[in-house]
Amino acid sequence: MMLGHSQLAGLGPRARVLDEAFVGAVLDGLSMAQKTLPCRYFYDARGSDLFEQITELEEYYPMRTEASILKAHAAALMGGATSDSVLVEFGSGSSRKTEFLLAELPPGAAYVPIDVSPDALAQARVRLARRYPALDIRPVVGDFSDAVRFPQGLRGRPRVGFFPGSTIGNLHRPDAAKLLSRFKTLLGGSGRLIIGVDLKKDKTILENAYNDRLGVTAEFNLNLLARINREIEPAFDLEAFTHTALYNDLEGRIEMHLVSQLDQAFEIRGRPFRMRAGESIHTENSYKYAASEFQALAERAGWSPASVRTDPRGLFSVHVLT
Ligand SMILES: C[S@@+](CC[C@H](N)C(=O)[O-])C[C@H]1O[C@@H](n2cnc3c(N)ncnc32)[C@H](O)[C@@H]1O
Structure with missing residues (x-):
């Protein structure tokens, strides 16, 4: 499945930059x-x-556990969303779990999934467009740790960030704090961030x-x-x-x-x-982060922890930062 011409406009040079970046990253990484x-x-x-x-x-608890938290608390997590709101997802992949949040958006609201994988974005776009015809979907192919070119026409509208899948856990702690503060700039002063973070737990479950x-x-x-x-x-x-x-x-x-x-x-x-x-x-x-440990990291990045929700077994956490 392909993105439409309007979505592909301007992506050619970007895609070539990513290819060369891949070669550079491979050569640098293997030289260490x-x-x-x-x-x-x-x-x-x-x-x-x-x-x-x-x-x-069966062994991979993060996906279904995070989904269960999002499903149980979607209305509260998206409370205050209006037809003007823009949900911005960083590393959206299949956008499957996002559907719990999208279901809470009023008609007219927009969704901006950002991912390095054009294939994942294109597939998600087709599925979501069928399921939510009133949703304005604007995929962005790119690296969320770079300056993201926000879709025109959506600038100036209130933004809610979503960063699920404990992707934040892929970064060293100082880099995670830097990324959170970058997201803060992108989401703007009144922006909120809903973020999924895997919790510390028994080593056997993790391994x-x-x-x-x-x-x-x-x-x-x-x-x-x-x-x-x-x-x-x-x-x-x-x-x-x-x-x-x-x-x-x-x-x-x-x-x-x-x-x-x-x-x-x-x-x-x-x-x-x-x-x-x-x-x-x-x-x-x-x-992996204890809930309080992650809140301290978010505070260092300039966010205020507003709430944290976990599953009954304490495997996974979903934080709201304001
Ligand atoms: C662990 S998966 C999570 C996917 C989905 N959000 C979920 O929770 O199931 C990470 C996703 O982030 C994307 N990704 C990883 N690093 C990225 C980056 N630096 N910029 C943009 N997307 C990235 C990957 O392509 C992948 O789709």
Whole structure:
């Protein structure tokens, strides 16, 4: 599925910039002492599809738990929304959980999903346009940590931000605070932010969520190397890597790695790289926060914590910041 011409206008140069940014990020990350690859590049069409499969796994509690909180509290979370309101979602993916909030928006309100994945945006747009014909949907393909070009015609209208999926947990804490303060600028002085944050909990529940028995998370992680093979050049033998995800107690985060199974060498854009058996490429962090810990971080970023809601088992939290 494709975006219409009006949505695609102006995206060509941007898409090329992102491609070169991908090559640069891969070369920089693999040149570090601890090899890394930025997790935002998980989400090409295949990665977005695999992420959707992950959200349905028995072990993966975050999606359904966050959805249950949003469903139970949608009216209160969206209280005060008017036909002028604009719901801005950062890293919207499939926008499935967003539907609980969209259902509370009066006709005439607008929805601006922002994501690096054009495929995920295009699919969500088609589904939502059918389901909410009175909703003004304006997808933006882009990196939410860059300056986002806000759709024309919606400027000056009150904004409510939505940042679900504990995507904030993918950032180191100081970067998370910087991103929250960037969102504050984008949402404006009267803006609010509804944000989903995964809670600290028993290590076994956490590690099982990222090491599912069907191996979908492993495939999602390995897809990053497959994407490099597809989009840059065929550099990696996927069989030579295995997925691991472990909770780092000291840092309060799940770390995902791809571990080399043998001594190996590969080349990308003429640059040579070597890996020893057992050496890893660090592909993702997922920081976990106690509710009070996250509120303190939000305050450092200039927000006032207004409320926090959790599920009965205390697995996940949804905060409102004003
Ligand atoms: C963990 S998924 C969450 C998807 C959805 N919001 C949910 O809660 O189910 C993260 C989403 O954020 C997008 N994403 C990650 N980093 C991004 C960035 N820097 N800018 C824009 N989108 C980003 C990905 O493409 C993906 O769709």
